[in-house]
Amino acid sequence: MILDLSTVEEGVSLDAPVVIVGGGIAGLILAQRLRKSGTRVLVIESGGLKQSPEADELNRIDQLGDYYQMPTVGRTRGLGGTSSLWGGALLPLQAEDMAPRPHVGLPGWPVERRELQGHIEEIERLFGVQPSAYDRDPVAGTGAPVDDAVFGARFAKWPAFKLRNVATLLGETLERDRDLTVLVNATVTGMAVDRGAGTLESLAVRGPAGRSVTVTGQRFVLAAGAIESTRLLLLLDRQNGGSVFAGGLVPGTGFFDHIGTACAAIEARDPSALNRLAGFRFERDTMRSMRFELQPAAQAAERIGSAYAHVHVAAGIYSGYDALRDMMRAVQARSTFDRKAMLTALRDAPYLLRLAWWRYGLGLLRWPTPARYTLELTAEQLPHEANRIALSDTQDRFGVPMAAIDWRVREQDLAPFRVFRRLFDAFWSRRDLARIGSLHWADFLGDSPAFRKRLGDVLHPGGTTRMGRDRASAVVDRDLRVFAVPNLWICSTSTFPSGASANPTLTLMALALRLGDRLAVDK
Numbered sequence: 024m025i026l027d028l029s030t031v032e033e034g035v036s037l038d039a040p041v042v043i044v045g046g047g048i049a050g051l052i053l054a055q056r057l058r059k060s061g062t063r064v065l066v067i068e069s070g071g072l073k074q075s076p077e078a079d080e081l082n083r084i085d086q087l088g089d090y091y092q093m094p095t096v097g098r099t100r101g102l103g104g105t106s107s108l109w110g111g112a113l114l115p116l117q118a119e120d121m122a123p124r125p126h127v128g129l130p131g132w133p134v135e136r137r138e139l140q141g142h143i144e145e146i147e148r149l150f151g152v153q154p155s156a157y158d159r160d161p162v163a164g165t166g167a168p169v170d171d172a173v174f175g176a177r178f179a180k181w182p183a184f185k186l187r188n189v190a191t192l193l194g195e196t197l198e199r200d201r202d203l204t205v206l207v208n209a210t211v212t213g214m215a216v217d218r219g220a221g222t223l224e225s226l227a228v229r230g231p232a233g234r235s236v237t238v239t240g241q242r243f244v245l246a247a248g249a250i251e252s253t254r255l256l257l258l259l260d261r262q263n264g265g266s267v268f269a270g271g272l273v274p275g276t277g278f279f280d281h282i283g284t285a286c287a288a289i290e291a292r293d294p295s296a297l298n299r300l301a302g303f304r305f306e307r308d309t310m311r312s313m314r315f316e317l318q319p320a321a322q323a324a325e326r327i328g329s330a331y332a333h334v335h336v337a338a339g340i341y342s343g344y345d346a347l348r349d350m351m352r353a354v355q356a357r358s359t360f361d362r363k364a365m366l367t368a369l370r371d372a373p374y375l376l377r378l379a380w381w382r383y384g385l386g387l388l389r390w391p392t393p394a395r396y397t398l399e400l401t402a403e404q405l406p407h408e409a410n411r412i413a414l415s416d417t418q419d420r421f422g423v424p425m426a427a428i429d430w431r432v433r434e435q436d437l438a439p440f441r442v443f444r445r446l447f448d449a450f451w452s453r454r455d456l457a458r459i460g461s462l463h464w465a466d467f468l469g470d471s472p473a474f475r476k477r478l479g480d481v482l483h484p485g486g487t488t489r490m491g492r493d494r495a496s497a498v499v500d501r502d503l504r505v506f507a508v509p510n511l512w513i514c515s516t517s518t519f520p521s522g523a524s525a526n527p528t529l530t531l532m533a534l535a536l537r538l539g540d541r542l543a544v545d546k
Contacts, residue, residue, distance in 0.1 A: 024201050025072070025102070028209040028230035035236055039065035039204065041542060042226065044211055044239035044255065045247035046070075048528065049106020049514045049535045053246060054203055055196055056539030061201045067228060067238065067349055069210040069247070069449070070100030072190075073357055074107055079229065079236075081210065084250070084332040085415040087429035090479070093280065094428070097482030098248055102197070102207055103190030105248065111187045112179040112312065113144050113150065113529045114157060119319035120523030125321045127405055132520050133492050133501035134534075141401045142533035149192070150182035153309040173321045174450050181303075181310040184351035206506060211247075212421045214259040216267065217461060222510045223259070223347075242510050246535070247483040248359075249517035253412045256488060256498070256505075256513070261414060261424075268507050271494035278410040278487050279522050280480040286444065286468065289334065290524075291396055291460040300459060301334035303388035310388070315450075316524055317443060327354075328375035328403035329524035330439040332447070335399045338391040343371025344379070345391075379444055398447075398462065402439035403522040404432075406486045432475045444468060446519045483527050485519035502541050503534065514538055 029036075037111045041057055046068030054064045070078035073140040077098035084091075097103045115135060124133035130189055157177050173208035186192050189389030206228070208259065212235075226238040245252040291297050304311050318332040338344055346367035353360050368375065374391060381389035409546040415427035444464055447522055451462060467473040491497025499518050505511040513533050516527045 024199075024203065025197055025207060027071070028120065028228070028236065029232055031206070031234065031236055033234055033236075036239060037065060037204075037206070039063050039259060039511060040238045041242050041244065042067065042238055043227070043246050043514075045104065045245065045251070045514075046102050046190075046205055047246070048106045048109070049198070049318070049531055050104070050244070050246035050440055050445050050530050053244060053514055053535040053539050054205075055193055056536050057543060058196065058200060058203050060539070060543035062543055064204070065238065065240065066203070066205045066349040067151045067209045067211060067226070068100070068205060068207045070102065070103055070104075072102050072207050074099040074101035078208075078394065080444055081419055083419070084425055085417055085427035087427055088410070088431040089475075091280075091428050091430040093480050093482045094426070095533050098250070099460055102205065103188045103189075103214050106189045107185060107480070109187050109355075110179045110526075111184070111469075112526055113146070113152060113181070113531075114177060114179040114525040115139070116523045116525050116530050117319065120329065120521070120525075124323070124328075124521075126326045127380060129405070129521050132535075133490055133497075136248065136512065138532040139530065139537065142536040143529060145536060146529060146532045147180070151188055151308065152182055154305045155306060159334045171318075171450065171454070173318055173446050174315050175318050176313050177316055177525075178304075178311040180314050181315050183308060183355055184355045185214070185281050189358065190451045191355075204344050206236075209420060212423050213257060214255065214262060214298050216259070216263045216508070218263075218399065221508060223508055227318040242512070244512045244514050244538070244542075246514040249487065249515050250412060250426050250428070252513055252515040253487040254414065254424075255304050255516050257412070257414050258423065259508075268498075271507055272496060272498055274411045274489065274498050274517075275281045276408050276410075278412055278430055279404040279406050279485055280430070281403050281483045281526075282432060282478045283399060283481045284440075284465075284477045284479065285335065285397040286332075286400040286440065286465055287398040288463045288465075289396035289398060289460045290463060291304060292457075293459050294390070294394070294396075297396065297461045298390045299387060299457075300311055302336075302390055304381065305386045305388070315444070315447070317439075321446065325438075325442045327439045327442055328405050328522070330400065330402040330443045332398050332400045332443065335397045336390045337397075339393050339395065341367055342345060343368050343374040347375070347378070396460065400443055401481055402443070403435070404436050406489075406521065407431075407433060407435075410486075420534065430480070432478045434471060434475075436478070437471060437474055440468065481526075483516065483522060485522055485527065486517045488513045488515065489516040489520045491520065502510045503538050512538060512542070
C-alpha cells in the first residue's frame with residue numbers, strides 16, 4: 024500500500040514493527056523479504072512515485088576534496104531509488120575479495136562469500152536471469168581467458184531493462200499488500216533515542232509542503248544509500264548530544280569508491296572479432312558482458328587491490344544503437360520515449376535488422392559501425408581514513424545539515440592502473456589478441472598529477488558505516504546491526520569494508536535478504 028505524506032493527516036503517528044528508511048533497491052527487497060515472514064513493514068521514501076528534480080535537490084553535498092560525481096549523477100530519490108538509473112550488471116564478489124588480504128592491509132569481511140551464495144541465487148531468480156556460472160560457462164568460442172594465471176574473464180548478468188527498477192519489479196506487492204506501507208514524499212529530519220536503553224525511539228518525518236508525522240517502531244533499518252545512510256547516522260549522533268558513538272568508531276571515515284578512466288584506445292583490425300570477444304552475448308533472455316579481471320594471486324604478488332577492464336564502444340554519431348539503449352532506459356525509469364531516440368531508431372532501420380540477426384541468429388549484440396573502441400579500466404580504491412563523509416554547515420530546505428564529502432584520489436590509488444597496463448600488455452600479446460586490435464595507451468598514465476585529474480569515481484561508494492567484529496573498528500556487526508544502537512541496522516554499501524572486484528549491487532541485495540531472514544527470526 025502506497026501513501027503520500029501530502030495526504031496523511033497532519034501530526035499523526037505511524038507505527039510498524041520494522042521501519043525501513045529508503046525505498047530503493049535495498050529497502051524494497053528487504054521489505055518484500057520481511058513480508059514473506061508475516062512481518063508488518065513501513066518504508067519511508069524521500070522522493071515521490073518517480074524521480075523528480077525537486078526531490079533530487081536534497082542530494083546536493085558540499086565538495087571538500089576532489090570532485091565526486093556520485094551524489095548528483097549516480098543517485099536519485101523516488102520509489103525504486105537508484106534502480107531507475109542502475110546499469111543492471113549483476114556480478115558477485117569473489118571469495119578472495121572478502122577474505123583477509125594482508126598484501127594491502129585489509130583484515131577481511133566478517134561475512135564469508137559462501138554465506139551469500141543461496142541469496143545470490145534468489146536474486147537471480149527474482150530478476151529472471153539464467154542460473155549459470157559467472158566465469159567458465161559463457162566463455163566457449165569467445166577467445167576469453169579461462170586458464171591464464173594473470174587475467175581471468177568473468178561475465179556479468181544483466182536483467183531486462185523493464186525489470187531493473189525494483190519499484191516496477193515489485194509493483195504488485197507495493198500496491199496491494201496492506202501490511203506493507205510505503206510512505207512517499209517523506210524525508211527523515213529527526214531521530215530520537217531513549218537515553219536509558221540506548222535504542223532508537225522515533226523518527227520525525229516531513230513532506231515537501233511542510234507536513235510532518237512521527238514514525239515509531241520496534242526495529243529500524245537505514246537503507247537510504249551509502250551517503251544518506253551515513254548522513255542520517257551522523258545526524259542521529261548530533262541530535263542526541265554527540266554521545267551515541269562515544270567510545271567507538273564514529274561513522275563517516277574510511278570512505279572509498281571504485282575509480283576508473285579510459286586508459287587505452289583500441290585500433291580494431293577485425294571489428295567483428297573484437298565484437299565477438301568483448302561484446303554483449305545472450306543466454307536466452309539474459310544479457311552477459313565480459314570483463315578482464317586481474318587474478319587474486321597476481322594482485323597479491325603486486326601488492327595491490329583488484330582491477331578490471333572492459334571494452335567500451337561508442338558510435339561516431341548518435342545511432343540506432345544509442346537510440347535503442349535510450350528507449351530501454353526510458354522503460355526502466357518509467358518515463359516516456361524521447362522523440363529524438365524514436366526518430367533515430369526509424370532512420371537506422373538497416374542497423375536494427377542486423378542487430379536482430381546477431382541477437383537471434385548468433386546470440387550476440389552487434390556493435391555499431393563505424394565506432395570508437397576504448398579499454399575502460401576500473402580499480403579498487405583502498406579505504407583511507409582521511410576520505411570521509413561529515414555533516415556540512417550548510418542546511419537543506421528542511422533545516423538539516425547536508426553531507427560534506429572529502430574524497431580524494433591519492434598516489435596509492437594510481438598503482439593498480441600502472442600494474443594493470445604492464446601486465447595487460449603482456450597478456451594481450453600472450454593471447455594473440457593483437458590480431459584483433461592494437462592497444463594505444465593514454466599518455467597521462469606516466470604523469471601523476473595529470474593521471475589523478477583523469478581518474479573519477481564510478482558510483483560505488485562504501486566504507487563509512489563498515490561492518491566488523493567490534494565497536495572500536497566498525498559501526499555495524501556481521502548482521503548489519505549498529506553496535507551503538509541495538510534496534511538499528513544499516514542495509515547499504517556503506518557497510519562494505521572494501522570495494523573488491525565487482526560493482527556492489529548484487530552483494531548488497533544478497534545482504535538485504537540475509538538481513539531480512541535475521542530480522543524475521545528476531546521478531
